[in-house]
Amino acid sequence: MKSIQKGLAGGFAVAILAAASGAALAQAGNEWPHYGADQSNTRYSTLNQINTGNVKDLKVVWAHSMGTLESQESTPIIIGDTMYVTSSTGPKYVFALDAKTGARKWSYQPELPSDYMSTVCCGLDNRGVAVANGKVFYGRLDAKLDALDAKTGKRLWSVTVADYKKGYAITSAPLVVKDLVITGMAGGEYGVRGFVAAYKQSTGEQVWKTYTIPGEGEPGNETWKGDSWKTGGASTWGVGSYDAKRNLVYWSTSNAGPWGAHTRGSDSSDVSQYPNLGSASQLAFDADTGKINWQYQYTPHDAWDFDGINEGVLTDLTIGGSKIPALLHADRNGFFYVLNRDTGKVVAADPFVTVNWATHVDLVTGRPVEAPNNEKRPQLGKWARNVCPNLIGGKNWSPMSYSMQTGLVYLPAFNMCMDIANREEEYTPGKFYLASEFNLGMPGATGDNLAEFIAWDPVAKKKVWSIPEANMWASGAMTTAGGLVFYGNIDGMLKALDAKTGKVLWQFRVGTGITQSAVTYAIDGKQYLAIVAGRVKGPPSFFGKLGQKMMEASPEGGILMVFAL
Amino acid sequence: MFSKSRINVLVPAALAAVLACSPTFVRSDDAAVRPVNPYSGDKVVAKEGGSLFNQFCSHCHGPWAEQGERPRDLRRLRIRYDADAIAMFYKTVNEGRLDKGMPIWKGVLPDATLWKIYTFLETVQEEE
Numbered sequence: 001m002k003s004i005q006k007g008l009a010g011g012f013a014v015a016i017l018a019a020a021s022g023a024a025l026a027q028a029g030n031e032w033p034h035y036g037a038d039q040s041n042t043r044y045s046t047l048n049q050i051n052t053g054n055v056k057d058l059k060v061v062w063a064h065s066m067g068t069l070e071s072q073e074s075t076p077i078i079i080g081d082t083m084y085v086t087s088s089t090g091p092k093y094v095f096a097l098d099a100k101t102g103a104r105k106w107s108y109q110p111e112l113p114s115d116y117m118s119t120v121c122c123g124l125d126n127r128g129v130a131v132a133n134g135k136v137f138y139g140r141l142d143a144k145l146d147a148l149d150a151k152t153g154k155r156l157w158s159v160t161v162a163d164y165k166k167g168y169a170i171t172s173a174p175l176v177v178k179d180l181v182i183t184g185m186a187g188g189e190y191g192v193r194g195f196v197a198a199y200k201q202s203t204g205e206q207v208w209k210t211y212t213i214p215g216e217g218e219p220g221n222e223t224w225k226g227d228s229w230k231t232g233g234a235s236t237w238g239v240g241s242y243d244a245k246r247n248l249v250y251w252s253t254s255n256a257g258p259w260g261a262h263t264r265g266s267d268s269s270d271v272s273q274y275p276n277l278g279s280a281s282q283l284a285f286d287a288d289t290g291k292i293n294w295q296y297q298y299t300p301h302d303a304w305d306f307d308g309i310n311e312g313v314l315t316d317l318t319i320g321g322s323k324i325p326a327l328l329h330a331d332r333n334g335f336f337y338v339l340n341r342d343t344g345k346v347v348a349a350d351p352f353v354t355v356n357w358a359t360h361v362d363l364v365t366g367r368p369v370e371a372p373n374n375e376k377r378p379q380l381g382k383w384a385r386n387v388c389p390n391l392i393g394g395k396n397w398s399p400m401s402y403s404m405q406t407g408l409v410y411l412p413a414f415n416m417c418m419d420i421a422n423r424e425e426e427y428t429p430g431k432f433y434l435a436s437e438f439n440l441g442m443p444g445a446t447g448d449n450l451a452e453f454i455a456w457d458p459v460a461k462k463k464v465w466s467i468p469e470a471n472m473w474a475s476g477a478m479t480t481a482g483g484l485v486f487y488g489n490i491d492g493m494l495k496a497l498d499a500k501t502g503k504v505l506w507q508f509r510v511g512t513g514i515t516q517s518a519v520t521y522a523i524d525g526k527q528y529l530a531i532v533a534g535r536v537k538g539p540p541s542f543f544g545k546l547g548q549k550m551m552e553a554s555p556e557g558g559i560l561m562v563f564a565l
Numbered sequence: 566m567f568s569k570s571r572i573n574v575l576v577p578a579a580l581a582a583v584l585a586c587s588p589t590f591v592r593s594d595d596a597a598v599r600p601v602n603p604y605s606g607d608k609v610v611a612k613e614g615g616s617l618f619n620q621f622c623s624h625c626h627g628p629w630a631e632q633g634e635r636p637r638d639l640r641r642l643r644i645r646y647d648a649d650a651i652a653m654f655y656k657t658v659n660e661g662r663l664d665k666g667m668p669i670w671k672g673v674l675p676d677a678t679l680w681k682i683y684t685f686l687e688t689v690q691e692e693e
Contacts, residue, residue, distance in 0.1 A: 114663065118669075542625070
């Protein structure tokens with residue numbers, strides 16, 4: 001994509017052009033126009049000015065305080081010469097910055113009710129905005145969706161997507177498709193019923209809303225015991241992907257709720273009657289109508305909080321001589337999936353970390369084959385011991401990257417296990433609804449490291465190299481045509497690696513933990529690297545002594561740092 | 566305010582009435598209205614309370630109360646509040662601190678459950 005550098009209007013013209021060109025797998029270049037770089041969520045940039053030969057010379061060119069102190073998980077969006085970025089806690093701020101100098105163009109502070117924090121389970125984060133047609137869109141922890149004027153920061157509209165008092169929230173950036181802004185929602189720990197909803201960019205008017213769990217009379221509703229579908233979770237707190245050629249929006253769903261599976265079905269590895277369809281699944285929606293085109297379930301009758309929201313990365317792979325329109329997904333359940341994004345059929349599913357809850361995924365039935373005798377499945381009043389991975393997953397939300405240059409996927413993984421049991425619990429609206437007890441303070445599945453950063457070959461279905469990280473967790477990844485992959489860790493170290501070999505070529509301490517990916521962009525022919533940092537605060541709270549270690553790894557914070565040669 | 570389902574009525578009914586209708590500010594951590602844990606020191610209850618804690622509280626306060634975010638660390642209740650710890654516990658759990666993320670548990674967790682959890686917490690208090 002060739003970018004125009006002068007003024008906002010030029011930048012938007014380019015963005016519109018890119019969207020309208022219909023190129024299914026457009027790539028990010030000078031701009032970083034979408035959360036995942038492109039709508040395929042590759043987090044790959046074609047920029048190569050910063051490369052394996054000179055990355056060691058990167059220097060800080062400007063920095064910006066995020067104004068809040070926890071869980072900075074925002075991916076900046078760069079359109080033209082403007083960077084749009086959100087702080088955590090609400091968000092507290094939406095900033096528009098001069099991407100070259102860091103000078104503030106405007107900032108906006110949404111008004112949130114003071115009590116929303118008590119219905120947000122896992123950290124007061126916000127993962128950023130989407131920008132299209134001169135508007136900036138973002139979701140809020142009080143489950144509203146806002147539109148701002150990209151030039152002035154003035155609020156254009158605000159709609160209530162769901163009732164935050166019942167546990168709904170929005171944490172991730174929306175997806176912009178044609179004249180729609182599409183959002184998911186969080187709340188899988190509060191007995192919500194998940195959905196994806198699309199609104200008109202111009203007015204905020206709702207165009208479609210599709211529940212992930214089938215309602216009464218709909219096919220699949222019978223896979224939920226009794227009324228459990230009403231509180232069955234299957235939220236959509238991650239990000240969507242979009243394939244323009246197929247006009248399909250891909251979104252995946254969270255854990256079934258509550259975690260205790262006895263509430264929803266057989267409470268055993270015999271998942272045939274009650275797989276709880278719609279939960280822990282990959283869904284493909286028609287972009288115009290929201291109709292579900294296909295679905296594939298990663299974890300039937302989930303009992304482990306194997307929340308399936310991790311991003312779907314779209315690319316075309318050549319496997320066994322045939323070209324597969326693929327959707328790549330590294331699930332919390334520890335399997336790396338290659339799905340056919342036309343049909344939803346599973347092409348490959350291989351463990352990328354230690355997995356013992358299932359022996360393998362049967363590629364004919366598409367279902368995981370669980371460890372025998374319910375050994376690794378928690379049941380009502382019965383502990384499943386040493387289950388790997390644990391509920392933070394083989395991988396959590398921190399995004400992976402697919403490099404067009406190496407054909408490899410780079411992903412942050414965890415090396416952890418847990419004990420977990422189901423408990424009786426009554427549903428109360430707006431209250432935690434887990435029906436589960438767990439212990440996560442356990443040593444690594446293999447070795448002492450609690451996390452690792454993996455280069456994965458999705459065609460050969462194997463690990464190419466990996467870097468152990470002593471502490472959890474490793475951040476999201478970003479790759480470039482400069483032969484590089486970038487990631488950071490909870491100690492606050494940002495690293496640039498040779499994407500082929502995993503050799504560390506440059507590192508810089510930003511002072512607080514990193515969980516989100518870096519981004520890159522270019523203005524006036526100069527390439528920049530940007531990272532938002534601020535150590536997570538939510539998840540460590542339920543990790544016991546290990547969580548304590550995470551908290552000690554770096555202080556909380558909120559900083560945006562930008563580098564250039 | 567104090568329903569019959571609550572098995573341990575901690576504040577005399579008359580004072581409860583005052584609390585409910587008087588505009589006078591009454592500190593809930595006042596020794597005069599300090600609640601009493603009926604299970605204090607009971608090891609069997611402490612074990613059960615630990616399990617209940619893990620089910621209802623550990624998502625923010627850590628399994629067995631172990632985690633690293635200081636303001637949420639319930640092993641430091643005694644250091645932080647000294648003799649007022651029990652009243653602060655009872656008030657905060659029942660009334661919440663919504664602007665800090667603590668939900669209102671009144672009507673969800675009965676007093677018996679609260680005191681079992683507190684009995685567990687008594688066993689993990691740190692000295693420094």
